[in-house]
Amino acid sequence: MMTYFLCLVLFCVGLYAIVRKRNIIKIIIGIVICEYAVNLFLVLFAYKINGRSPLYSPDQEITTMADPLPQALALTSIVIGLATTALLVGMAIRLYEKYGTFDITKINHLKG
Amino acid sequence: MKVKSKSNDKGMSLIVKTITRILVGLILIYGIYIILYGHISPGGGFAGGFIVALSYILFMLAFGKEEILKRIPQKMISIFESLGAIMFLVIALLGFTGGYFFSNWLPKGVPFKFLSAGTIPISNIALALLEVSLGLFGIFLVLVLLKFAPKKISQTDGEGE
Amino acid sequence: MIEVNLLLIFIIIGALVAINVKDLLSAVVAVGVSGLGLCITFLTLKAPDLAITQLVVEILCLVILIRATTREDLPFSRSGRWLFNTLATFVFLAIFLYAGYQALNSLPIFGNPTMRVSEFYLTEGRLKTHAVNLVSAINLNFRAYDTLGEATVLFAAAIGVMTIMRKKSRKKIEERDESEK
Numbered sequence: 001m002m003t004y005f006l007c008l009v010l011f012c013v014g015l016y017a018i019v020r021k022r023n024i025i026k027i028i029i030g031i032v033i034c035e036y037a038v039n040l041f042l043v044l045f046a047y048k049i050n051g052r053s054p055l056y057s058p059d060q061e062i063t064t065m066a067d068p069l070p071q072a073l074a075l076t077s078i079v080i081g082l083a084t085t086a087l088l089v090g091m092a093i094r095l096y097e098k099y100g101t102f103d104i105t106k107i108n109h110l111k112g
Numbered sequence: 113m114k115v116k117s118k119s120n121d122k123g124m125s126l127i128v129k130t131i132t133r134i135l136v137g138l139i140l141i142y143g144i145y146i147i148l149y150g151h152i153s154p155g156g157g158f159a160g161g162f163i164v165a166l167s168y169i170l171f172m173l174a175f176g177k178e179e180i181l182k183r184i185p186q187k188m189i190s191i192f193e194s195l196g197a198i199m200f201l202v203i204a205l206l207g208f209t210g211g212y213f214f215s216n217w218l219p220k221g222v223p224f225k226f227l228s229a230g231t232i233p234i235s236n237i238a239l240a241l242l243e244v245s246l247g248l249f250g251i252f253l254v255l256v257l258l259k260f261a262p263k264k265i266s267q268t269d270g271e272g273e
Numbered sequence: 274m275i276e277v278n279l280l281l282i283f284i285i286i287g288a289l290v291a292i293n294v295k296d297l298l299s300a301v302v303a304v305g306v307s308g309l310g311l312c313i314t315f316l317t318l319k320a321p322d323l324a325i326t327q328l329v330v331e332i333l334c335l336v337i338l339i340r341a342t343t344r345e346d347l348p349f350s351r352s353g354r355w356l357f358n359t360l361a362t363f364v365f366l367a368i369f370l371y372a373g374y375q376a377l378n379s380l381p382i383f384g385n386p387t388m389r390v391s392e393f394y395l396t397e398g399r400l401k402t403h404a405v406n407l408v409s410a411i412n413l414n415f416r417a418y419d420t421l422g423e424a425t426v427l428f429a430a431a432i433g434v435m436t437i438m439r440k441k442s443r444k445k446i447e448e449r450d451e452s453e454k
Contacts, residue, residue, distance in 0.1 A: 012369065040311060
């Protein structure tokens, strides 16, 4: 229970950075932290006490294993997180070239 | 300004270059091992593809960007990306020979042997091609797009003070 | 599971440092620290595939982010309705945490997952695919549709990156800069 709640707190830290910071790089950092929290929650949900990692062994029968399905989903989500981060950084740098600043309150002209 | 940036592009000192020359091959082999043994041990196409991409990042950081642009041009990475996606789809479509989309149509072999698990190792290779190209696109984003950034940063800092 | 709690507190401290420190390079390094802590947590939670992938992705992410940093963060804004905005943010976060806490009560206890779907994969996975690594078997055989969708997303992201960094638009910007001079 405590572990799930700490994971939620981590998500809130990322959310605070997204809502309250002005620098685009800080906002990207907040999004990255939110991704960490979501992946961590999926893996926490899959953990089994005294379980082993989802790999078969050649010589013995393994009865308790961690849940492999959330782990597979989290693996997909980690890779997509990297792709979105690269795209966000690219957009941020294009904005910097155009406006000369990372401040989102000063980037307010929408026309090209 | 121009001379300074050019000397930066040529890379780091001789020690770093020599050690990099030894290490890049080992990292590449490790990544390929992780890809090929993804169905028997932890790892697989996702992790192995990024390890291969990271070996190229190390090469880029040590030798500068001209060298890596000479060895793998941008068109080749596009071809890699398309090849990975098409390979994955073709494996899925060939599943119709066994009955349905994404069925495991190859002979399955014995578990814990290298040639086992049907289509899974081939799918791992296809995914690894996708990941390698994504990582290299990340590098090129850093390389090509950020060329003018340091000059502008120094300008704005001067204005701020 | 005291070690998981300790590792989580370590990650939270790293995240707090990352969003509060003034130097942007330090912020990126702090995010890297918290990502490496996440990698160790995955290893503790019996997910070695995820640990390897997280380690590699973290380093790649760090290299991309470091190149995008300027030297200093922007100062905290005290213009407009900053007091109201900050208060509203904290009230929202408090409500969010309370609602999340209530929702977490209905989850199964930590360490006892309800494996209704996974039971099938655990018993039949080795017989049907002959693969030893179950995560690989699920990703590429049982649930390959998910991976196909993921490949589509990756392809779209790569096309997006290519669109952002193509040379034509950069040339246009240079021309405009020159004409302005």
